[in-house]
Amino acid sequence: MKAIAGVLSVLALAASMPVQAQVKIGVIASATGPTAFVGIPQKNTIALLPKKAGDLSIEYISYDDASDPTQSVQLTKKLLSENKIDALIGPSGSPNAMGVQQFLTEAQTPMLAPVGTTAIVQPMDDKKRWTFRTHPSDDVISEGLIAAMTKRGVKTIGFIGRNDPYGENWYKTFAPMAQKAGIQIVANERYNRQDTSVTAQALKLIAAKPDGIMVAGVAADAALPHTQLVDSGYKGIIYHTHGAASSDFIKIGGKKVEGALVVGPLLLVLDEIADSVPMKKVASEYVSAYEKQFGSKPPIFGAGTYDAGLLLTHVIPEAAKKGKPGTPEFRAALRDALENTKDLVASQGVINMTAQDHSGFDHRGRVLMTVKDGKFALLKE
Numbered sequence: 001m002k003a004i005a006g007v008l009s010v011l012a013l014a015a016s017m018p019v020q021a022q023v024k025i026g027v028i029a030s031a032t033g034p035t036a037f038v039g040i041p042q043k044n045t046i047a048l049l050p051k052k053a054g055d056l057s058i059e060y061i062s063y064d065d066a067s068d069p070t071q072s073v074q075l076t077k078k079l080l081s082e083n084k085i086d087a088l089i090g091p092s093g094s095p096n097a098m099g100v101q102q103f104l105t106e107a108q109t110p111m112l113a114p115v116g117t118t119a120i121v122q123p124m125d126d127k128k129r130w131t132f133r134t135h136p137s138d139d140v141i142s143e144g145l146i147a148a149m150t151k152r153g154v155k156t157i158g159f160i161g162r163n164d165p166y167g168e169n170w171y172k173t174f175a176p177m178a179q180k181a182g183i184q185i186v187a188n189e190r191y192n193r194q195d196t197s198v199t200a201q202a203l204k205l206i207a208a209k210p211d212g213i214m215v216a217g218v219a220a221d222a223a224l225p226h227t228q229l230v231d232s233g234y235k236g237i238i239y240h241t242h243g244a245a246s247s248d249f250i251k252i253g254g255k256k257v258e259g260a261l262v263v264g265p266l267l268l269v270l271d272e273i274a275d276s277v278p279m280k281k282v283a284s285e286y287v288s289a290y291e292k293q294f295g296s297k298p299p300i301f302g303a304g305t306y307d308a309g310l311l312l313t314h315v316i317p318e319a320a321k322k323g324k325p326g327t328p329e330f331r332a333a334l335r336d337a338l339e340n341t342k343d344l345v346a347s348q349g350v351i352n353m354t355a356q357d358h359s360g361f362d363h364r365g366r367v368l369m370t371v372k373d374g375k376f377a378l379l380k381e
Helices: 002-016 036-046 069-081 094-106 138-151 165-180 199-207 220-231 247-257 266-272 280-294 300-320 328-339
Strands: 023-029 056-064 087-089 111-113 131-133 156-162 184-191 212-216 237-240 261-265 344-346 349-351 366-372 375-378
Touching: 023 036, 023 069, 023 300, 036 056, 036 280, 036 300, 056 069, 056 300, 069 094, 087 300, 094 111, 094 131, 094 165, 111 300, 138 165, 138 237, 138 261, 138 366, 156 165, 156 199, 165 184, 165 212, 184 199, 184 220, 199 220, 212 220, 220 237, 220 247, 247 366, 261 266, 261 300, 266 280, 266 300, 266 366, 266 375, 280 300, 280 344, 300 328, 300 344
Parallel strands: 023 056, 023 087, 087 111, 111 131, 156 184, 156 212, 212 237, 237 261
Antiparallel strands: 261 366, 344 349, 366 375
16 A cells, blocks of 8 residues: 555656656856846846747756857857757857857757847858848848938948857948948048957047948947047937937946947837837737836837747747657747748748758838937938
């Protein structure tokens, strides 16, 4: 009887335990270190990701790489070899993500990268075909910037960008589009994220007498060129990429960034967006859930992780028809299903992936904003 009772006890305990997740998703976010301003909202967003996709439950296995590319590699290898993940969301920084890309490709495991640089998926090749970028691509944002410049009669522009893959890729994207629009780049400068002064670059930009200046920076560091251009006497319009669509940009820049023009996702100005816009409902759900759990609105960096979760939830049931989670067949089917995603409404726009475009966001999630009275405000044009 004791033996029977023991067996029943074990069975009862097993029944009370949660069912083991059938799909394993690794997440690497830089929740500490220099990139923490990006990684913290990404880490927080993990708690808001769907726990099921169809009949399959999802387990998220999360690590902090401390903004260190070497740790990103080590953690990626651990997730692949020990945790046997079916896909990876992350890492946070562009250099970190590009550093682990080859390992995901070799393991034939999809990576959903919530990073700034488009270089991680363009131009498409065999190394990049397992990677999907979960922020709008630079060319989509650049189109919005070019349109804003053209409307304001800009014929000459000064460019200053980060001296890293984000800034370099932005110049490669923007320069030919500007030329096609009849806008001449009359000055081209760089700065490092850790710099405390860019006065020399600012003076060179001003000396070129451009009609406008464009800054390709991220969050707080995007404010440095802007404020020093203002301090150096520049009076023209300063344009920014979606990297500056962050409260840290305004916090650091203060009154000096008033009037900045920023093209980015509608996440920051939801109250001014019409209910008929398809992604407003999804974006509002994300913002509301984040604010309820963490007491503040999410920076746009978290939206890349949120949309990665939406993408995976959308394609997992389809992939499960061709393979069991944890198998090469499932991972291959997951990659194929991601690449064939059509008309998926996410928080940053509508996603249509193709074999050549692994970002997939179109212009519908893009808005032109300005900084007014210490916050972002929608500009309707």
